[in-house]
Amino acid sequence: MSVEKSTKKARGTAACENTNIELLKANDYVADIIRKQMTTSNTLLINLTSSAGSGKTTLMQKTAERLKDKLNMAVMVGDLETERDADRLKEAGIQASQIVTGGICHLEAQMVHQVLDRFNLDEIDLLFVENVGNLVCPASFDLGEDYRVTLMATTEGDDKPKKYPRMFLTSDMMLISKSDLLPHLPFSSEAVIKDSKEVNHELEVIQISSLTEEGVDEWCEWLLEKVQQKQEAKVL
Amino acid sequence: MHETSIVNSIINTLEMEFEEEKLNSMKAIHLKVGVLSNVEPRLLQNAYSAFHLSNPKYENVDLHIESTTLKIQCEICDHITDVQNYRFICENCDRPSKNVIQGEEMLIHKIEFEDQ
Numbered sequence A: 001m002s003v004e005k006s007t008k009k010a011r012g013t014a015a016c017e018n019t020n021i022e023l024l025k026a027n028d029y030v031a032d033i034i035r036k037q038m039t040t041s042n043t044l045l046i047n048l049t050s051s052a053g054s055g056k057t058t059l060m061q062k063t064a065e066r067l068k069d070k071l072n073m074a075v076m077v078g079d080l081e082t083e084r085d086a087d088r089l090k091e092a093g094i095q096a097s098q099i100v101t102g103g104i105c106h107l108e109a110q111m112v113h114q115v116l117d118r119f120n121l122d123e124i125d126l127l128f129v130e131n132v133g134n135l136v137c138p139a140s141f142d143l144g145e146d147y148r149v150t151l152m153a154t155t156e157g158d159d160k161p162k163k164y165p166r167m168f169l170t171s172d173m174m175l176i177s178k179s180d181l182l183p184h185l186p187f188s189s190e191a192v193i194k195d196s197k198e199v200n201h202e203l204e205v206i207q208i209s210s211l212t213e214e215g216v217d218e219w220c221e222w223l224l225e226k227v228q229q230k231q232e233a234k235v236l
Numbered sequence B: 001m002h003e004t005s006i007v008n009s010i011i012n013t014l015e016m017e018f019e020e021e022k023l024n025s026m027k028a029i030h031l032k033v034g035v036l037s038n039v040e041p042r043l044l045q046n047a048y049s050a051f052h053l054s055n056p057k058y059e060n061v062d063l064h065i066e067s068t069t070l071k072i073q074c075e076i077c078d079h080i081t082d083v084q085n086y087r088f089i090c091e092n093c094d095r096p097s098k099n100v101i102q103g104e105e106m107l108i109h110k111i112e113f114e115d116q
């Protein structure tokens, strides 16, 4: 059967309907439910993305250690098959829960929504979702987050922002991670920052190392400020 | 893997939007996907074929995918720029812009139904 390409009224067998429905409407609908829940419970939700192994879980440990006297933090970890990362975090005394995606390379709002009741959200000020390690697929799925933070490790090569522009376009913060390794690598922070600002001129950037703790102060201050802003917005 | 989720999402979305009867008369789905959407048309077609193996209900529904290029419109001077090499900068006044007017979309753009 031939297909009518034009929008003009089709002959005989076909009736066209112009729809313009968002393809991920089902996901975005659930993301909005999550967003409302986070507003009710006064929880700042951060979607943490990066390629595999850029240092997300390690940074979660460092962040929790720094902020433990200041706020209640929890982490939801997406992983293809294992519960390893959540176990690592729990061993460090952090409230954590694993979402095993069973081979799916990103988290969807539905998966996050399903595990939200494992947490007592009213008592959590800051909730991280550690996304599955990959810069392509997670970019398209809104999880209802307040901010999207993307890690880019110095070990990855400095061409990432232009290779995965959607992720950098949709992020609010880029953390150049493993900065302690900079002296040993042919990685140019200037080049990465220039490219990423061409993609998204509003992107904030912090150079960070969980090892030497470079940038960790600045990162934690940023988080505290965002948590505070969210809680103040609620009071108003 | 990402493509499989997108196919599921298309079908879920259509099942949310249309009555059963209407869905049964569906002939073709037209998508419009931007270069920034991370959707690879060929992989999506493959995922759609694979989807039919477990869901034969829609096996006679064609999928058409149109790709769109990236354009921004400057908020200051209104000029429309074709974005090359992901430089989101107005070619007229050199100011950065995030105002993407084309190339980011993932739309179910048009559906064809059998006339009854």
Ligand SMILES: Nc1nc2c(ncn2[C@@H]2O[C@H](COP(=O)(O)OP(=O)(O)OP(=O)(O)O)[C@@H](O)[C@H]2O)c(=O)[nH]1
Pocket: A050, A051, A052, A053, A054, A055, A056, A057, A058, A059, A085, A132, A133, A177, A178, A179, A180, A181, A208, A209, A210, A211, A212
């Ligand atoms: N030199 C250095 N190594 C780091 C740093 N942060 C993490 N690493 C190492 O990088 C490796 C991966 O770290 P993870 O924290 O597991 O990375 P991840 O992003 O959670 O990994 P996935 O969840 O598998 O995607 C581990 O061997 C860490 O010890 C850092 O700041 N500096």
Ligand SMILES: [Mg+2]
Pocket: A056, A057, A058, A085, A130
């Ligand atoms: Mg991890």
Ligand SMILES: [Zn+2]
Pocket: B074, B075, B076, B077, B078, B079, B090, B091, B092, B093, B094, B095
């Ligand atoms: Zn301009």
